[in-house]
Amino acid sequence: MSTREYDVAPDPGLPKSHYLNAAHGLKSWLLTTDHKRIGILYLLSITFFFLLGGIYAIAIRLELLTPAGDMVQPDTYNRLFTMHGVLMIFFFLIPSIPAALGNFVIPLMIGAKDVAFPKLNLASWYMYLIGASLTMWALFHGGVDTGWTFYTPFSTTYSNTYVAAVAVGIFVNGFSGIFTGINFMVTIHRMRAPGMTWFRLPLFIWAHYATSLIMVLGTPVLAITIVLVALERLLKFGFFDPALGGDPVLFQHLFWFYSHPAVYIMILPSMGVISEIIAAFARKPVFGYKFVAFASMGIAVIGFIVWGHHLFVSSQSLYAGLIFSILTMLVAVPSAVKVFNWMATLYRGSIEYSTPMFYALGFIGLFTIGGLTGLMLATTGIDVHVHDTYFVVAHFHYIMVGGALMGYLGGLHYWWPKITGRMYPGFWSHLSAGVIFLGFNLTFFPQFILGYLGMPRRYHAYPEEFQVLNILSTAGASILAVGYVIPLVYFIWSLKYGEVAGKNPWGAVGLEWQTASPPPEHNFEEIPEADFEPYEYVEGPPSERPYRYSRSEA
Amino acid sequence: MSPEFSLFPEQASTIASKVDALYFFALAMSAFFSLLIAVVIFFFFIRFRRRHAGEVGARAHGSMMLEVVWSVIPLVITMVLFVWGAVIFIEMKTVPEDATEYFATAKQWMWKFQHPEGQREINTLHVPLGETIKLTMTSEDVIHSFFVPAFRVKQDVVPGRYTTVWFEASKTGRYHLFCTEYCGSHHSRMIGWVTVMDPDDYQAWLAGGAPAEAPKDLGATLFEQHICNTCHLEDGSGRGPSLVGIYGQETRFTDGTTGIRDDDYLRQSILTPASQVVEGYLQIMPTYQGQLSEVSLLQLISYVKSLGGAPGAETSAEASAESTGESPE
Numbered sequence: 001m002s003t004r005e006y007d008v009a010p011d012p013g014l015p016k017s018h019y020l021n022a023a024h025g026l027k028s029w030l031l032t033t034d035h036k037r038i039g040i041l042y043l044l045s046i047t048f049f050f051l052l053g054g055i056y057a058i059a060i061r062l063e064l065l066t067p068a069g070d071m072v073q074p075d076t077y078n079r080l081f082t083m084h085g086v087l088m089i090f091f092f093l094i095p096s097i098p099a100a101l102g103n104f105v106i107p108l109m110i111g112a113k114d115v116a117f118p119k120l121n122l123a124s125w126y127m128y129l130i131g132a133s134l135t136m137w138a139l140f141h142g143g144v145d146t147g148w149t150f151y152t153p154f155s156t157t158y159s160n161t162y163v164a165a166v167a168v169g170i171f172v173n174g175f176s177g178i179f180t181g182i183n184f185m186v187t188i189h190r191m192r193a194p195g196m197t198w199f200r201l202p203l204f205i206w207a208h209y210a211t212s213l214i215m216v217l218g219t220p221v222l223a224i225t226i227v228l229v230a231l232e233r234l235l236k237f238g239f240f241d242p243a244l245g246g247d248p249v250l251f252q253h254l255f256w257f258y259s260h261p262a263v264y265i266m267i268l269p270s271m272g273v274i275s276e277i278i279a280a281f282a283r284k285p286v287f288g289y290k291f292v293a294f295a296s297m298g299i300a301v302i303g304f305i306v307w308g309h310h311l312f313v314s315s316q317s318l319y320a321g322l323i324f325s326i327l328t329m330l331v332a333v334p335s336a337v338k339v340f341n342w343m344a345t346l347y348r349g350s351i352e353y354s355t356p357m358f359y360a361l362g363f364i365g366l367f368t369i370g371g372l373t374g375l376m377l378a379t380t381g382i383d384v385h386v387h388d389t390y391f392v393v394a395h396f397h398y399i400m401v402g403g404a405l406m407g408y409l410g411g412l413h414y415w416w417p418k419i420t421g422r423m424y425p426g427f428w429s430h431l432s433a434g435v436i437f438l439g440f441n442l443t444f445f446p447q448f449i450l451g452y453l454g455m456p457r458r459y460h461a462y463p464e465e466f467q468v469l470n471i472l473s474t475a476g477a478s479i480l481a482v483g484y485v486i487p488l489v490y491f492i493w494s495l496k497y498g499e500v501a502g503k504n505p506w507g508a509v510g511l512e513w514q515t516a517s518p519p520p521e522h523n524f525e526e527i528p529e530a531d532f533e534p535y536e537y538v539e540g541p542p543s544e545r546p547y548r549y550s551r552s553e554a
Numbered sequence: 555m556s557p558e559f560s561l562f563p564e565q566a567s568t569i570a571s572k573v574d575a576l577y578f579f580a581l582a583m584s585a586f587f588s589l590l591i592a593v594v595i596f597f598f599f600i601r602f603r604r605r606h607a608g609e610v611g612a613r614a615h616g617s618m619m620l621e622v623v624w625s626v627i628p629l630v631i632t633m634v635l636f637v638w639g640a641v642i643f644i645e646m647k648t649v650p651e652d653a654t655e656y657f658a659t660a661k662q663w664m665w666k667f668q669h670p671e672g673q674r675e676i677n678t679l680h681v682p683l684g685e686t687i688k689l690t691m692t693s694e695d696v697i698h699s700f701f702v703p704a705f706r707v708k709q710d711v712v713p714g715r716y717t718t719v720w721f722e723a724s725k726t727g728r729y730h731l732f733c734t735e736y737c738g739s740h741h742s743r744m745i746g747w748v749t750v751m752d753p754d755d756y757q758a759w760l761a762g763g764a765p766a767e768a769p770k771d772l773g774a775t776l777f778e779q780h781i782c783n784t785c786h787l788e789d790g791s792g793r794g795p796s797l798v799g800i801y802g803q804e805t806r807f808t809d810g811t812t813g814i815r816d817d818d819y820l821r822q823s824i825l826t827p828a829s830q831v832v833e834g835y836l837q838i839m840p841t842y843q844g845q846l847s848e849v850s851l852l853q854l855i856s857y858v859k860s861l862g863g864a865p866g867a868e869t870s871a872e873a874s875a876e877s878t879g880e881s882p883e
Contacts, residue, residue, distance in 0.1 A: 074739050147736050153713065154696040158662070158738060242714025245826075248697055249712060282602070284611025291621050313699065314710045315717045318647045322640050329632035336628040337621065343591065344620065346598040349611035353603065361595060368591050372584035379635045381576050381642030385706040388699060388734040452577070453563050454703025456734040459742035463730065468559045537610035 014421045014500055015516040022521040033118035034521065039104030040419070041125050046100055047488075049091040049132065054484065056084035061443075061477040064470045069461035077460040078145040079161070085148030090170050091132050093400055094262060096408045097269035098215075099124070099180055102208050105415055106184060108512035108519060109202050111193025111528040116186035124179035131173025138162035138169065147458060149259070152240035152251040156232040164233050167226045174219045174226075177265070181215030184208050193511065195530035199293075202510055202534060203279075203286055206293040207272025210300035214261045214268075218304070222258035225251065249314050256307035264303040266400055267367075268296055270407025271338055274360045277414050278342050280508035281357040282349025285535040288341040295334035302331050312383050321380055328378035335371050339364060354506070355429035359410030362437045366402025370395060373448065391451025394444045402440055409436070409487065416491065417505045421518040422498030428490045436483035442476025509535050566725040566750065567705035569646060574706075576638050583631060646707065649720045653688035656681075657769060657852045660691065660698035660711040663740040665731065666849065671760055672767045677746035679731065681723055682756035688720045690817065694848050699735035702748050710735055716817045723750040773857025776850055780842065794839060795832045801863025806833045815863075820855045 019036045029037060059080050063071045072080070103121065107114055115121050138144055144166045146155040155163050188201070188209050229251070231237045238244030240251045279286045286292055308316060308324030316324075342364060351357070373395040376382045386392060417423055446469040455466045462470070504513040509532065515524050565571050602611075656679070659666045667675045681687050691700060693713040700719055701708040704727075709719035733744035751759060767775075777783055790796035801820075806812045808831045813819060822829055824846065827839035846854070 069742065074742065078736075078739065078741070145738075149736075151697060151736070154736070154738060158696050242712075248714070282611050283604075283609070285613065285615055287614060288616040288621055291616065312643075313708050315712050315715065318644065321643065321647075325639065325643075326633075326636050329636050330629075332628050332632045333625050337625055339591065340620075340624040341616075343594055343598070344614075344617075346595065346602060347612075348614065349598070349602050350604045350609040351599060351602050361599070364595065365588075365592060368588055369584070372580075372587060375632060375635055376577070376580045376584070378632075379576065379580060379639035381573060381639035381646070382580060383639075384643065384646055384708050385573055385577075385703070387708055388701075449561055453560065454701070454730065454732065456701065456732045456742075458736040461742045463745070465559060537613075539608065539610045 014518070015520070017520060018421070018516060018518040019521045020518055031122070033114070033122055035103050035107050035115045035118065035121055036419075036519065036523075038121050038125055039100050039102075042095060042100040042103060042128070045125075045128065045132070046092050046096050049087050050096075051488075053084055053087035053092055054481065056080050056087070057477065058481060060084060061474040063460065064462070065474045067462050067464045067467050067470075074460045075145060078147075078458070079143035081458055082145055082147050083139060083143050086135065086144070086166060086170070089148055089262070089266075089400075090173055091128070091135070093266045093404055094177060095128060095180075096266075096404070097273060097411060098184070098208060098211055098265075099128070099176070101273070101408070101411045101415060102184065102204075102269060103180070104419060105512050106187060106205060106208060107191065108418070108515065108523055109205055109510060110188065110191060110196050111511045111524065111530060112187060112191035113522045113524075115183045116190055117183050120179050121183055124176040124183070126176075127172055127179065128176035131169045131171070131176065134169030134172065135166050138165035141165075149255060150226075150229060150251075151255075152229065152232070152246070152248045153242065156229055156239075157241045157243065164230045167230045167233075171223050171226045171230075174223045177215045177219050181212035181219075184212040185216065188212075193528050193530050196511075197530075199290065200530050200532075200534050201293075202272075203275035203289065203292055203296075204269075204272035207268045207275070207296045210296040211265050211268045213297075213300050214265050214303065218258045218261040218265075221254060222262075225254040225258065228254075249311070249316070252311055252314055253307065256310045257304075260307040260310065261300075261303045263396070263399065264299055266404040267407075268299060270363065270404045270411075271296065273407045273411035273414070274342060274363050275338075276508075276510075277356045277360040277410055278345050279535040280414070280506050280510075281352045281354055281360075282346050283352075283507070283537040284345055284349040285533070285537070286341065287344035287347075288337070289534060291337055292341050295337045298334040299331060302327065302334075306331060309378055309383070312380055313387050325378055325380045329375070332371065332375055332378075335367075339368060339371075352506075355424075355426070355433055356410045356414040356506075358430060358433040358437075359406050359413060362433060363403060363406040363410060365437075366398050366406060366440065370398030370402055373398065385454075386451050388457055389451035390447040390455045390457055393457050394447035394451060397444045397447075402444070406436070409433075412491075413487075414506070415512075416494070417501030418512060418517045418519070420495060420498070421501055421516075422494045423501045423505060424487075424490045424494040424498055428486055432483055432486035432490075435479060435486065439476050439479030439481075439483045443473050443480050444476070446470075446472040446476075509537055563706075564704045564725070564727075564729070565706075566723055566727060566729055567702075567707065568722045568724050569642070570704065570706045570724070572642050572645075576635075576642060579638070580635060646720075649688050649718055650686045653686040653720050655688045655690055655856075657849075657856075658689050658691040658700065658711065659694060659848045659852070660700070660733070660744075661694040662696065662738050663733070663744040665700075665733075665744070665746045668769055668849070668852070669760070670768060672769065672772070673760055677731075678749065679746070680749045680751060680756060680759055682753040683723050683726055683750050684753065686720060686722045688718055690716050690718050690852065692716050692848050692852070696737050697735045698733045698737050698744065701732045701734040702729055703732070704729040705748075708734060716821065723748075726750045726752060769853045769856040770860040771857075773853035773855070773860075776846075776854050777857055780845075782854075785839070793835070795835055797858050797861050799862040801859045801861065803863055807831060808833050808835070808837075817855055820858055821851055824851060824854065 063077055141162055144161040144163055146159050228239045232239050238246040240246040240248050275286050306328040308320055309328045312321045450466055450469045501517050511528050654670055657668045665677050667679045691711045693711045698711040700711055705721045707719050707721050709717050729748045731746040731748050785792045785794035786797050788796055788798050800815050804812055805815055825843045828837050831837045
C-alpha cells in the first residue's frame with residue numbers, strides 16, 4: 001500500500017513557478033496578501049501553540065500519575081491546566097482548520113484568485129499574533145490560574161495572576177476570528193468561479209460558511225464579556241462579583257453564549273474535511289449532499305441556543321434547565337445525519353486505504369463516542385452527577401481532539417501534497433494514524449469511568465481509589481505524544497525528500513486539484529469553470545473524464 | 555469508603571439508583587450505536603475496497619426515505635433521554651416538604667456545616683439514615699460546588715445567593731464530599747466526608763457534641779444584638795414591618811412591584827435594605843453589609859422563619875422547631 005500505482009511515471013518535478021518561489025525573503029512573507037502564504041503563516045503559528053499546549057498536557061498527566069500532588073505546587077498545577085486550555089482552544093483549535101487549511105484551500109476550491117479582502121486576511125494573522133504575544137507575556141510572568149473558563153468572581157476578584165493580560169490577549173485574538181469569518185463569507189458569496197453554484201460547492205465550503213457565521217456573530221459576545229471581566233478586575237465595576245453588587249452566574253451565561261458555539265467553530269470545519277476525504281477516497285459523491293450541507297447550517301444555528309446546558313447545577317432555574325436540555329438534544333439530529341450520510345457514502349464506493357481516510361474513519365469513531373456521551377450530558381438527570389467531573393473532560397476531548405484534531409490532521413494529510421507539492425511516506429503516516437487513535441482512546445476512555453466514579457476535574461491531588469485509571473490515562477497520553485511527533489518529523493522530511501505529488505495525487509474531483517501543486521501565485525493559469533457536479537467521479541478512458549485520477553495520466 | 559479500585563460508584567441515596575438506571579439505558583444505547591457504526595464501516599471498508607486503479611464508486615446521490623429514517627430515530631431516542639432525565643431532574647430540584655434544613659457555608663477551602671440542633675462541623679457532615687436532608691448553602695468568596703458522588707447530587711454554591719440541594723441517604727457509611735467548581739489554589743483539598751448514621755447513633759453523636767444552640771436561637775440573639783428588635787416590633791407598630799408570619803408571603807414594595815419574602819429577599823434586605831422596601835414603610839434601615847458573616851445571616855434568616863409564615867414555605871424551620879421541642883432533654 002505504500003507504493004502507489006501511478007508512482008511508475010517518470011518524475012516530472014515541481015512546477016517552475018509557484019506561490020512559494022514567487023517572492024523571497026522574510027518581508028515577502030510578513031507582508032504577503034496571498035491567502036496561501038497567510039495559510040502557511042497560520043499553520044506555523046498554530047503548530048507552535050499546539051506543541052506548547054501539548055507540553056502542558058504532558059505535565060498535567062505526569063502530575064496525575066500519583067494521587068498526591070507531589071510533582072508541582074498546587075498553584076503551578078492550576079496554571080498548567082489553565083494555560084493548556086487557553087492555548088489549545090483560542091490559539092490552536094479555533095484557528096486550526098479555518099485559518100490554516102481553510103485559508104489555503106477555500107479560494108482554490110471555489111476557483112478564486114484569492115479571498116475577498118486579502119489585506120484583512122493578513123490583518124487577521126497579525127491580530128492573532130498580538131493576542132498570542134499578550135498571552136505569552138502573561139505566561140512568562142507566571143501564567144494565569146482561572147481555568148480557560150474564567151469563572152467569576154474568582155477571575156475578577158480572587159485570582160492573583162495575570163488575568164487581565166490574558167483577557168486582553170483573547171479579546172484581540174477574537175478579531176482575528178471575526179476578520180477570517182467576514183472574509184470567508186464574502187469570498188464564498190462573491191468569488192465563486194463560473195458555474196460554481198451553491199449546490200456545487202464542496203461541503204468543506206458549506207462547513208466554513210456555517211463556521212464563519214458563528215465566528216462573526218458569536219465572537220463579539222466573548223469580546224464584550226472579556227472586557228467586562230477586565231473592567232471589573234482593574235476598575236472594580238460591579239458586573240459579576242456579588243460583593244460589588246454583581247451576579248457571578250451572569251458571567252457564565254455570557255461566556256457560554258460564545259463558548260458553546262465555539263465548540264462548533266472547532267468541529268464544523270472538521271466535518272467539512274471528513275466529507276471531502278470520504279468522497280475523494282471512496283470516489284463517490286457524498287450521499288445526501290444537501291442534507292449534509294444543511295446539517296452544518298442547522299448545527300450552527302441551534303448551537304446558539306443551547307449554552308444553558310453548562311449551567312444545570314449553577315442555580316439556573318429548573319425550567320431554563322429543561323428548555324436548554326431539549327434544545328441541546330436537537331443538535332444530535334443534524335450530527336447523526338452527517339455520520340449516517342458518511343457511512344452511506346462508503347457503501348458501494350471504491351475505497352482506497354490512505355492516510356487521510358484512516359484519519360476520517362478515526363474521526364467518525366471518536367466523534368460518535370463524543371457525541372453520544374454529549375447526549376448523556378444533555379440529559380439533565382445524568383448531568384447533575386457527572387457535571388464538572390472527568391466525564392466532561394473525556395467527552396470534550398473526544399469532540400475536540402478525537403473530532404476536531406483528527407479532522408485537522410486528516411485535512412493536513414489530504415492537502416499536504418497540494419500545499420507543498422510533495423508526498424509524505426505512506427508507512428509512517430499510516431502508523432501515526434494508528435498510534436494516535438490507540439493513544440487517544442487509552443488516554444481518554446478511562447476518564448469517562450473516572451468521571452462517573454466522581455473524580456472532579458481540575459484536581460491537583462485526588463483520592464487513592466482513582467489512581468489505576470489515572471495511570472492508564474497517563475500511559476495513553478505518552479503514546480499519544482509519540483503519535484503526534486511522528487507526523488511532525490515526516491512532514492518536515494517530506495519538504496525536501498518527499499516524492500513529487502503532481503496536480504492530483506489522489507485522483508480527486510475538485511477545482512483545487514486542477515491546478516499545479518504547489519499552486520501558482522494566482523492559483524489558476526486561467527479562470528477555471530465548474531462544469532461538473534460536486535464529487536462527480538466518472539469511469540471511462542482518461543481523455544473523456546473531466547478529472548483525471550493520476551499524475552501518470554496527466 | 556475504602557481506597558479500593560472500582561469501576562462504579564456506590565449507591566447511597568434514594569435518587570442514586572434512578573440516576574444509574576437512566577445512565578445504563580444511555581450507556582446501552584450508546585454502545586449499540588457505536589458498535590453498529592463501527593461494524594458497518596468496517597464491513598464497507600473491506601467489501602468496497604478499491605479493486606483496480608481506475609475504479610470509481612457507484613453514482614448514488616441520496617435517498618429521502620433514508621434521511622427521514624435516520625433523522626427520526628435519533629430524535630425519538632433523544633426525546634426519551636430528555637423526558638426520562640427531566641423526571642429525575644425535577645425530583646432532584648424539588649425539595650420534599652418534610653425535609654430537615656441544614657446549613658452549609660463554603661469558603662476557600664473548607665465546608666462549614668450547621669445542624670438544625672446547632673451542632674457545627676467543618677469538612678464533615680453527619681446525617682441520619684432515611685431522613686430527608688435539605689442543605690441551604692452559600693459561599694463567602696468564590697463559587698464552589700457541593701458534590702457527593704455516592705448520592706449522585708451536585709449543586710453549585712454561589713456567593714450572594716442561597717442554593718439548595720436535598721438528599722435522603724439510604725446506606726450508612728462514609729462518603730466523599732467534593733468541591734467540583736474550581737475555586738483556586740487548594741481546590742483539590744476542599745474534600746470532606748458525609749457520614750451517614752443510623753438515627754439512634756446520630757442522636758447519640760449529637761448528644762456527645764459540645765452543647766450548642768439551634769440556629770434560630772442564635773439568630774434570635776443576633777436579632778437583639780444588632781438591635782433589629784427596636785424597629786421590627788412584633789405587633790407591627792415599629793418603624794419597620796413586623797417579621798411575624800411574613801416568611802414566604804407575597805408582599806408589595808414601594809416601587810410597585812410584588813415579590814415573595816424568601817431567603818434571598820431577607821438576605822438582600824439585611825445587606826442592601828434600600829433595594830426593595832415594603833410598601834408603607836420608609837427606607838431608614840442601615841445596611842449590614844460587612845457586619846454579618848454568612849453564618850450569622852443564615853442564623854438570622856432561620857430566626858425570621860421560626861416566626862412563622864406562608865404554609866408550606868417554612869416547613870423546615872417549623873419541623874426543626876418541633877423536633878427540638880419533642881426531644882427528650
